[in-house]
Amino acid sequence: MENTMNRHLMTTAFLCGLIASALAQTNAYAQPDLDADKRTAVELLPASCLAVVEMQHPDQLLTTLTEHRVWTEIQQRPEYTAAISNPGYMMFLGIRTHIETQIGMKWREAYDTLLGGGITVAFHPETEGLVALVRSTDAAKLKSTAKTLIELGRADARSKGNEPLPEDEYRDITIYGKNDARFAIAGPWLVMTNKDELGKKVLDTLLDGSRTSIKDNEKFAAARKSVSGEPAIWSWVDLGTVRDAGLANGLDKNQTENPIVELLVGGVLTNLRQTPYVTASLYVSGESTRLQFAAPHENEWVEEFREYWFGPDSQGAADAPLETESTILSISTYRKVSEMWLRAGDLFDERMNDELAKADANLTTFFAGKDFGEDVLGSFGPAMQVLVNRQSFDDVLPKPALKLPSFALAGHLENAAESQTELRRTFQSMVGFLNVIGAMQGNPQLDQDIDIYRDNKIYTASFIPEPDEKDSERARIQFNFSPSLAFANDRFFIASTKQMAKELVDAAQNEQSTRGELSNTAIKLNAKALGEALADNRDQLVAQNMIKKGQTREESANEIGLLLEVLGLFEGVSFDVKTTGGELKLELTIQTKN
């Protein structure tokens, strides 16, 4: 009997143990406390995502934008006051106030709370789905706000006779929406997607944890490591996988049909054909907004026919721009143009090659039999600049009615002594040719001269006004130009005006070093100089506005005045291309005035 009792006790104990064990395991599969979830979005996204866009601090971004000087100035404009007084905007404000009352938060508090933890959007190729993860800073408020908004939405749908928002359940989480637009609230997370399967993957990871996520993706990790500073928005695209999947057919083409496109971005295309990934970062501050594209770059990737673009070992560097106070635009770049011309067969398609062959034949004739690609273009060094300056007409007569900026091409000559003579002869022939054509068309003639400026020769050509035109302040458009050719050491300048040629000689002789930052290409637009150049032609701008929009003079003058004022809020725009530190970087920066 004692033995039977012992057996019963042992069986009971065993059974209890089993039950306890089973219960313990059940607890292990109970819903985790999602409200306390501390993971980041990248820990929830599948490892095979092809593209990710992150905004880590939406609240900070909004603060920067709303406190930005440009926005403050716009708000003080009467046009802004008129725009926000219109009935449509008033209705919007009414709706917003109603929602704020319902959710118990002002819109800004709601924005900071509900989005403050960051927004991440990703594309998942296997499901062909997009998913957005929004993390709030307060899970409870997220839940209550969502509930209120859903109720409001449903009430509105009912009042209009529409179907209310449907819902479903997945692992005790309510899924709202249907077809291509579904969302769920899970802890501090708002998960939105257009593909059910993708949404469920994310929720599974959220609920169960996962061994791997996009955070563990090698390319993604490498990209994250190389981020500098704290971008407001950061994005990543797995370009290697995109190419392997045949989704970037345009990048396969080695040849373009447009020499300008090739000149500007040919090197970028070479990089995109090989680089494993590309990132884009947006930095926003009170002083500037900067958009940066970056991709790993290796010199081995550069085809021989593209070396003209990158230079040896991808270290080709542009000169520091020869800017003055009146410079509106400067483009400084490294391009061995003669090589590009000679490599046309590899770079361009058949049609463009035919065109270039014709041009080559004509230009060779024009340059007295010298091979255009090898001899003519070959005499120019790779560092080239194009500059556009505002012209001053203060002490100039006749003064043209339409005041155009002056422009110039600046570069280096490989064999200065020999090349200078050739270039001068070509310039003088060109002026003679223009005079013959001009005479046939009744246009003023160009008078050639030589100036010595700071020990440098400037070959000039100036239009000769008619006797009754000499003192005119509304002279013909030709009087914007006095084509000039200047040399300073190994440099040459072909300018549309004598004034600009002199400015460039000054700038070249005053510059500290010919090599500034190591940019392959540096483009800069100066808003102040641009504004001044536009203001020089205010009457023309107003007239064009009157004609194009049928407005009165007063209305047009106000509109042009506003344009110039807005322009006055900016310092300028710059665009740089660099190949440094194993990366190809393209950076666009917009600077505002303090």
Add this chain to the structure above:
Amino acid sequence: MPQDIASIDPDWAWSPFSPSTEQPWNRRLAAHLCRRAGFGATSKELDELLEREPAELARSLVENAKAASMRDPETDALATAMLATGNSRNLAAWWLYRMLNSSWSGDQATQTSPLLEKLTLFWHGHFGTGAEKVDDAEMMFTQNRLLRRHSLGDFGAMTQEISRDPAMLIYLDSTTNRKAHPNENYAREIMELFCLGEGNYTERDIQELARCFTGWEVRRKKFRFNRYQHDTGTKTILGKTGKFTGEEGVEVVLKQKALPRFIARKLIRFFVFDEPAAPEQLVEPLAKLLRQSGLRIAPVIERILASNIFYSAFAVGRKVRSPVELGIGLLRCLNGSSNLDRVAQHLDEIGQAVFYPPNVKGWDGGRTWINTSTLLGRSNLVGELLRHEATRFDGQTLEALAKKNAVSNPGELIEWLDELLLAVPLDDSAKSELLAFAEQTTGDPSRRIARLIQTLSTVPQFHLA
């Protein structure tokens, strides 16, 4: 009133129109005056003009136009800006801007009057000169100023000046004229097209007049008299003999009896009716007036615009709207504004590019404005004007404009548009169809009004002036 123009009493025809109960002075007649003497008028402008009697109004319009002709558009800042590019195409938009922004009330601030611009357009067609050959915006502008300055003045002075205008001489390949081989181009055109008409001169007259013009040259875009190349011999032109210079040769032509009739006939065709050709007895009183006034245009215009025949069934709705009248007229009547570069292009597409007449005869006008392709183009022009993003009506939308004119339903809308835009009123059946159409259309009110106007533009009356 007689049915046949040939049996019309010229005294009655050119006597001032006096409104009566049978033919009251109303918005429709005021709109007719504004279409012919300008490019149309808004409802508000029509109401202001109605406050005056037709004869007094005609006098006032002529006086305003004369005053405006003294205001030299050289000081026009818009013209200066347009000329700065050196592109003649920009001038077309400038001129359309003047037409659109002209003032019936003689407001000096707006610089110009509709009658002045309409007459300048008439003379531009009369002394046809095309910018595509002249290829110089400044020269075309200078000629335009010349025509505007003289449009209501002395025809003789205008002809003398136009004879030495570089743009005209370039257009007629008359930039050189040597005594060994006189260039007959201008001599022919001045008699055939500008002053006398066919049948009023002989080939011999052309040759002799060409000798008068020897030594007339254009050098560096300016007129120049080269005395070494001038034939100083005796010439016999149109029965007159003498050692005529070029100016004296022009004077001989100006003194011909055929000239006043030729000009009067053209003015009747431009302002009164396209067809049939005005009978001699109707032309003669105006020709006499032109002669008696020393070839001054203003009295003739005033007579025409105040006359019985001008307000009669022989005139109302008896012209086909030119493209300029159609396009600018639509905008003018609805106080509209738009992208005038685009409007100029459209007008070119349907046959009237200002500054670019097809040849030295100018535009034939009348039925020639309408053919299978231009008819479609005209409807497209209306549609484009109504829909273009730059188009505003009274600075706002069509809906706002309609409300401002106390139009609150489709029936009132049709009545309003009928009176404002159509020379010949719609019949009841057409109105009913339009009303049914208007009531069926849905959507934004401005777009509904625009669709109605475009539908209206398919009605034949829409294309009559």
